[in-house]
Amino acid sequence: MNASGRITRRGFVGGALLAGFGGEALAQGFAGLGESAEGFAPVVPGRTFAFPADHGPHPEFRIEWWYVTANLSDASGNAYGTQWTLFRQAIAPGGPQDGWANQQIWMGHAAVTRADTHRFSQVFARGGVGQAGVEAKPFHAWIDAWEMRGLDPASDENIAPLELKASGADFSYTLRLGALRPLVLQGDGGYSRKSLREQASYYYSQPHYSATGILTIDDKPVDVTGMAWLDREWSSQPLASDQSGWDWLSLHFTTGDKLMLYRMRQTDGQHYGSGKWITPDGKAEQLASGDITMTPLVFTEIEKRKIPTTWRIAVPKMALSIECTPLNARSWMGTSFPYWEGPIRFAGSHTGVGYLEMTGY
């Protein structure tokens, strides 16, 4: 139940994989989330996760992603955010074919955000020839010159340490991610149910990364440090038809606690929320829809859309009442399927930093 937003959120973006050069006909024909999952593996409860194998791709499922966001700052205290995303989508079921006949399409999104600028880039690749892919051991995910690579001494349980690289026309970054705590299985042992349609995904996260590295904007490099969050998710399930978009947050508290929550906006006006609170010692608390209140406070107009970029969030159950403000209200990902994704900070009952993603506006 908790991951219904996640699967849909990523799924929608993943579903629009080729919309950039395919146009509408293509998006319907093969972005494919509105179609049945026939021929692809179903997501069933009780799966036993095995690492490092599950860090690698699951081509029998239709969609999958490797998603890292980082909240960083430089020596003078200036804040930055980075995003690194690799999406995989199968355009046809069946065992993976060799060479160009391979059914996998890969898409990468990367961005850096500063208070005064937001830079992003998007790349596409076909599987089977080596332009993009993921290998579980040693861990290596790549598309073109972007990559996420496991470094020695590798810990499969922590999926760390990692080196993360991406570049666009006017930005680039190289980060080293380290984690001393193991990754977290979301939902019920990594099986994330979707409450309304019995749709589900396999889903785990590593919210505990520390990050150091260099990011370059307009050829000016800066050293940065901070925190990062990895999401891994795969599924074959279609998008729910009555969902218009979502507002999603990942939060790093100064106390070391982590919180993931989101709100699915449905066309019937019923917003459906969910979340997971992870304490520094690794305990996780599931949050239900009724536990969460999310209220937009400030709207920013971007490309003729009104985007709520400042939020009040309350989880009375956890004594949480905070106001989230964006580092840059114009963290717009003008990719083939455009969405808002950028670093935020929050204050109130708790303080900290995090990432906000909003789609469907």
Added chain:
Amino acid sequence: MKRALWTLAVLLSHWRRHPMQLATLLIGLISATALWSGVQALNQQARISYDRAAATFGGTRTAMLVASSGVTFPQKLFVDLRRAGWPVSPVLEGRIQIEGRSLRLMGIEPVTLPAEVGNAPTIGKASLQSFMTPPGEMLVAPETLADLKLAEGARPEASGTLLPPLRIQPNLVPGVLVVDIGIAQSLLKMPDQLSRLLIGKAAGKRAPLENVTGDKLRLVEPDAETDLERLTNSFHLNLTAFGLLSFFVGLFIVNSAIGLAFEQRLPVLRTLRACGVSARMLNVVLVLELVTLALAAGLIGLVCGYFIAGALLPDVAASLRGLYGAQIPGQLTLKPQWWFAGIAISILGALAAAATSLTKALRLPLLATAQPFAWQQAQRRWLTYQSALALAAFAGAGGFLWFGDSLLSGFAVLAALMLGAALILPMVLEVALSIGQRYAQQPLGVWFWADSRQQLSGLSLALMALLLALAVNVGVSTMVESFSRTFLVWLDGRLAADVYVNAANDDQAHEIKSWLRERPEVEAILPGGRADTQLAGAPIEVLGLPDHATYRDNWPLLQSADNAWTKLRPGNAALVSEQLARRLQLSVGDRIDVPASGGNWTLDVVGIYADYGNPKGQIAVNFAALTRRFPEIPLTRMGLRVAPANIPALISALKEKFGLDDRNVADQATMKAESTRIFNRTFSVTAALNTFTLAVAGIALLTSLLTLANSRLPQLAPLWAIGITRRQLAVIELLKTMSVALITTIFALPLGLLVAWCLLAIVNVKAFGWRLPFHLFPLQLLWLTGVAMAAALAASALPVIRLARMQPASLIRIFANER
């Protein structure tokens, strides 16, 4: 304002009384605009097609990487470059045969295809998933589908392999089949091989090329001008030149019509001035009147131009396909600029043609009535001045000839030559008529010549038009005939085999060969093959010639080393086509490096041969060596030596046994007929424009004569008064016109031959890369002279008949008239 309107009404009333004059003026403007804009429409249509071709998945408009050596390179280099930050997209290109037709097969990778590369977005709409996943789709232009006589969704075979279903892609260049890269690799049997990498414009950090791929790949910068544009430049210059010529000839008509109207309206203008209309106002109204007429005529001209272009387009398309392999769709599409440009040129042309008359109107002395009888002095000054200009033009032509080395300078020589000839024409006529006058015995004879001279200033523009039209006609038809004669002789040598067979695939070719070997009437089987590669950045063909007497004895060589055919045998020597030799400045004894499948192939040039009508450079090598160096080429073509009597039986046996049709098997005579047909069609546009120009020149002459006829009554009336009958006067007038026309024609003949020489020795060499021998065709010259005289006769008929039937009262009135 009211005054202006009244003035306009007064001026316009003139046309109501002289509808013929109005018609002439409009005809002039319409024909000028029509021919000019028709030609422009054709050029524009062709350019759109070239752009379309250039934009097709990295034509010359996109920067790309190609193999430094060889034709293809391993796919791994693509992945390495992507991983190093290069925004590259792979392309594999080759040829396949469908239904006996050889087509270009392009494999593209739609996911990485840069958005800015031409038709990418439209490919995307054709459902990317079905395009990429087997069996995939084969995108094809509607024209090609029609040529193949196949329906959308059909799955033809190539070399025994079932091809992906055909899908129409309206924006695609005809003759090209587009499939997914993976499908192309399997169809062309080139697994993991690529022909080139298109470089997207996406900026970003990328490692230096050498660090990623070593010296295996070479960067080719994008070209602002496409190959096709470069190749076809000459053709379009040619068309433009014709359009311009027709335009100017049309303006001659306008000029004389306006001159006549002005002459006749002089009293009205004077009256208007005397009534208080200012010279300025008068001029404004005159310009307004002219612009209105030009606007109306321009619109009609544009519509006519559209139809002319539409009528000529199939021939233009055929020419461009035949000469350059350029594919032009048969449907005319016009941009709005074309309409505006057409109207503008009509108005500007009308204003230019009326400039003299308008200046006169501006300076019109209010009360002047005296006629300028000092015409002779004025004319002498004018003649001297014009002749000086003519000499300058000739000097210019010489300069362009000596210093110029481009197609444009070739045309500049032609233009300067024609301009000079046109300008010197009055002087030539003056001299010729003076000589006539000197030898004249009777007073009437003397008057005949002297009066002809006096008419020169009035007729000279029309005669210049006639001269230019004739000279161009002589020049172009001499060139076409020379070409035709050379081409036919060359074709005889080139098509030396008696029967040509093209099998559907290699297996069938094998079966056909074994079957032919059993047939006693087949004297020899000459296998043929052709590979495509690149030399010095441009595509070339490599032709395989078997070592056989048929070629040694018949293949026409322009230059050759000793024992060229023997030297060809080991596979390290090549014959080079004339075009390629000229472009790369190759001569016998040079050495070339040709990219082949396994690496570069070094060849000695042992001969140069004519290869008329081939847009691509070509080299010919030993057939066995070709198959060793390009093992992947289809070996489906062959020529057969058969005694003529046995040809029909053999062809029908071949058709029956192997299910071949006319496209796959043909005898020499059919091939020759087909080539000649294509050749003839190539020049049908030229012929049509030639005729148009001559017709326009005829109209120019007619209007000039009409103009003169009226103003010349004061000269003729005294002759009538002293006893020469109107009929005699008419005959004299006719003779006068015919004699100046004849002198002009005689002058046009050498000029035309000079034009022909320029076309053959300068323009053709630059445009096509071949030089043709110059032939003289006296009968044709005689015929053209006849046509010119007929045109002059037709043009003078109306004014002469009018004179013969003129009421004596009109002639008497001359003496009463103040003028």
